[in-house]
Amino acid sequence: QLQLVESGGGVVQPGGSLRLSCAASGFTFSNYGMHWVRQAPGKGLEWLAFIHNDGSIKYYPDSVKGRFTISRDNSKNTLYLQMNSLRAEDTAVYYCAKIFPGSGWTFDCWGQGTLVTVSS
């Protein structure tokens, strides 16, 4: 069945970097655009990035543009999020999400999330 599994979270110092991974299975990964979304402790959802199915198109909100980079390896069925210059306010659970077929701005399947803590 369709599954998304995030990994790579942990504790990182302010100013540090981290790369998150999202392993996909149960569907043809290369056919679907993917997103990253995060949720700070006790807070709401925040969209972080989108990547087209072939990696040719990427979108980010201004809040992370230039610091975060989304990428994918379709041969490994894996999505990535490279995060640089991390700040305390980047502490959150990070989710990857698959787009709903034909509805690129809809998230129809989510991973279980990976926790990133930015602290000295």
Place this chain on the structure above:
Amino acid sequence: QSALTQPPSASGSPGQSVTISCTGTSSDVGGYNYVSWYQQHPGKAPKLMIYEVSKRPSGVPDRFSGSRSGNTASLTVSGLQAEDEADYYCSSNAASNIVLFGGGTILTVL
């Protein structure tokens, strides 16, 4: 790029109906059809409940319905059940190819 506006809380008794609003602008909710609603239980990942304003994915009970009037979208839960108690988030795509979320609404079943 402001977040969409949702009421922080809503409540209803079992069997009743409750409606949660999501207010944006003509540059997001009012201008595009990719308005979605997500349900999130504590400690769990969000679950898609409504997409493209009013469509229900397979497996979502027809007690959940979505609508829009102008710049405000709404999620209505009819025949409230205990398992509907959760956080609900709206989202919409917006100008400049971004996605905005609402701040979330805590739904309590009394």
